Amino acid sequence: MKHNITEFRQLYYACKEQNKKIYEIALDYEASRGENPEYKVRLQAKKSLDAMKEAITTGLKCTEPSPSGMSGDDCDKLQNSKHNFILGQTAKKIMTYALATSEQNLRMGTIVACPTAGSCGIVPAVLIAFAEDNNIKECDQINALITAGEVGRLVANKMSLAGAVGGCQAECGVASAMAAAALTQMRGGSVKQIINAVALALKNILGLTCDPVCGLVEIPCVKRNPFLAIHAVTASELAMSDIISKIPIDEVVDAMEQTGQLMSPLLKESSQGGLAKTKTAIALEKNILK
C-alpha cells in the first residue's frame, strides 16, 4: 500500500523526512493518487487565484445592494473611512478585500468557493492583500494557495465542510485556518509554524454557529469574512513567534468534528435559532421573504 496522508501528523513527518515544503508534499501526494498531476493542480490554483483577484476588483467598485437589500455597501464604507487603522494598512486592505469578495458573492456574482462560498472572502483577502503589499511573486502566491488547499483537504477528510453539518466553524473557521497557513507560508514560516497557525486558528473558532438571518448568506456571513480574515493574521503572528498549540492539530480537528455533531440542528444553517430568530431577524424576514 502506498503511503497515505490523511492527517496533519503524517503531512508533518513527510515534510520533515523529505525536507520539503507542505505544498511540495501536497503536490507529490495528489500526483501519486493518479488523477491530479502537478500541472493540473497548479493550473486550477492559477485559475482560482485569477478569479479571486477579479472578484476583489469588481467588488471594490460595486455598491449594488444584494437582492434582499440588506447588504452590499459595507466595502465602500470601509474603503472610504479616513480614521486611523491601528492594525495598519495591510490589515485594512485585508478587511476591505474580504468584504469586496463577500459582497460579490451575495450579489450572485462570480467567486471562488474556498472552501465554501459563504467563506469565500477569507483566503483571497489575506493572500492577495499580503502578496500585493510585500511583492510576493505569482508562483509563491500559487504555492500559498496550494498550502491552504492541503489544509482544507485534511480537515475535509475528517468532517464535512457544510455549515448545515458542522456549523460555521466548518466554513469560515476552516477558511481562516487555510488563510493562516497561506499567510505563514508566504512569510517564510516553517512547516511546524504553519501547522501551529492552523491549529491556533481552528481552536479559537470551535462551536461557531451558522444562523443566517432570513436564511441568506448575508447576516452575519458578510461581516464574518473580514473578522475571520484578521483571525487568520492573529494565528499567523502567534505561530511565527513559535507559540504552539498545546492540543495537537489532529486532535483539534477531532474536537471540531465532535463539536459540529453536538451542535443543535437549529444552529446549523436551518435559520431556526440564534441570530436568525432574534426579534429584528423575524421582522426582516416578514419584510423580505414576502
Place this chain on the structure above:
Amino acid sequence: MNQSSIIDIISPIMAGPSSSHTAGAVRLGLLARNVYNAKPDKITFKLYNSYALTGKGHGTDKGLLAGILGFAVDDKRIKNIFETPEAKEIDYHFEFLQDFNRHPNAVDFIFEGGLNMTISGDSVGAGEIKLRKINNFCVNLDGKYNTLLLVYEDMPGVISSVTKIIQEDNVNIASLHCDRSAKGRDASMCICIDGELSKNCLNKVSDLKDMYIVRYIKKLES
C-alpha cells in the same frame, strides 16, 4: 477511503452565494440530468430540511433548475434562470419539506414523461454532492468518475459478465456498488471507472440478458 483533493477545496469558481446550496444544487441537477438522459415532460423538485428552509434565499431552486438545464456552476444566467427561454420551455415546480431522517441538504428529482424516474441526492459540503437513490435502488454517485449504471434482473453471474466486458476494454474499475430490491427481482449496479468505456463495450453490456437500464453517466466537468 475516498479522499477529497486540493482541487475540490480551492474550487469551484461559481455563481454565489452558497457552495452547498447554490453550486451543490447545480451539480446535483447536472448529475440527475445525466442519469435521466432524456427530455422529461415534468419535473418536481422536493427540497428537504436546510435546503427547504433556506433554499430560496440561497438560490437553491435556481441552482437545481440550472443543473437540469445543463448550465455550469459559474454560468452568469443562474441569477435570472426563471426568466431564461430554456426554463420557460419546461414544466417544473418546487416543494419544500421537513424530514429529519434525510440529510440536511437533501433533494428528490421526480421526472415524469416517457420514463418516470425519482433521483435522490445530498449536497454534502463545499459543493460536493452524492446521489443516493435512483427509484428504489441505493447508489453512490458523486460525479467524479465516469460511471456505468445498470438495472437488471438479479441472477448469478451478471457481475462477472459485466466486469469481464469492461476488462476487455482494458479499463480499470475504481468502485463497484450493487443493490437489489429482493432476491431474483430487480437489481442495480454502479460501476465507477478510470477513463472511458467504448461504444462497443456499452453495446455488449446492453445485449446481456434481462438488462433493463444501461446508462453511461459522464463525470461532471464543473
